Amino acid sequence: MMAMKMINQAHARKGIIKSFTSYCGGLPSPEAANNPLGYKFSWNPAGAIRAGRNPATYKYCGEIMHVDGDDLYDSATRFRIPDLPAFALECLPNRNSLVYGDFYGIGHEASTIFRGTLRYEGFGEIMACLAKIGLFNTEPHPNLKEGKTLTFGSFLDELLKINSENTAETVRDENEMIERLITLGACKERTCAVKTVKTIRFLGLHEQIEIPVSCQSAFDITCLRMEERLAYVEKEQDMVLLHHEVEIEFPDGRPTEKHQASLLEFGRIKNGKTTTAMAVTVGIPAAIGALLLLQNKIKTKGVLRPLEPEVYMPALDILEAYGFKLSEKME
Secondary structure (H helix, E strand, C coil): CHHHHHHHHHHHCCCEEEEEEEEEEEEECHHHCCCCCCCCECCCHHHHHHHCCCCEEEEECCEEEEECHHHCHHHCEEECCCCCCCCCEEEEECCECHHHHHHCCCCCCCCEEEEEEEEECCHHHHHHHHHHCCCCCCCCCHHHHCCCCCEHHHHHHHHCCCCCCCHHHHCCCHHHHHHHHHHHCCCCCHHHHHHHHHHHHHHCCCCCCECCCCCCCHHHHHHHHHHHHCECCCCCCEEEEEEEEEEEECCCCCCCEEEEEEEEEECEEECCEEECHHHHHHHHHHHHHHHHHHCCCCCCCCCCCCCCHHHHHHHHHHHHHCCCCEEEEEC
């Protein structure tokens, strides 16, 4: 809704959208980002991990760019929001950005159309390394499928191609694991290997604890450990950060303008109960849509996206009245 408002206002002033970029992330609040990944799950990790393996397409300076799903984590780039300099972020391309050119009516005029997912800096390189050693493989693993008794540590040794015949040898210290990741080519730099090993150990993937029989693949094992170790605890807050940038050119020679709009929302704690920022930012707009329909303030019939002023203008006003902090600026 914020994006459509900015675009329609530009068109009303006879402007042409040269570039549209949009970034959004559901993240732990800074104080809750207390693990090597800087990330936590409020739901089953499987969906989030699969989403991070989807291919992406976007337009950059007139050229259509494609990122293969296997390369998505490696494509993460450093990202900063000038008005929120304390957040050390990175951005990953989010699926097919080109469809938003059609939704917003700018596909024919914008030379750049990009939607990205925000994570804290360092997330992508760690996840890429975990993927390269096979921890996201979804195929049933022969040893797990056959019902053999394996520990997390012995399974990790197998992925790292470490041969060990007794339990004691599977307990590897950090330096050994770091060197192994570098030798396998999973991490190009030692700093990345160090972060990845800290993540592996934080998740308990090196522990001599028996793997549950419900786990049939490396992906199952990773999801299980992430669900156990990367969950929010009581009174921890999540965070939703949304940032749009629209660059506008004017055929009559007026200076190019760059407009920005941001939303930063934290989970809310009331009477000892936490409502996540993700739940609020998804649920409240849907409720507002229902309210506007009940009040007969939306005259257009049929299934609608909130891309028309009769929907997004009152909806944005209600969101601000409800306490959402929507900020806009122009450079």
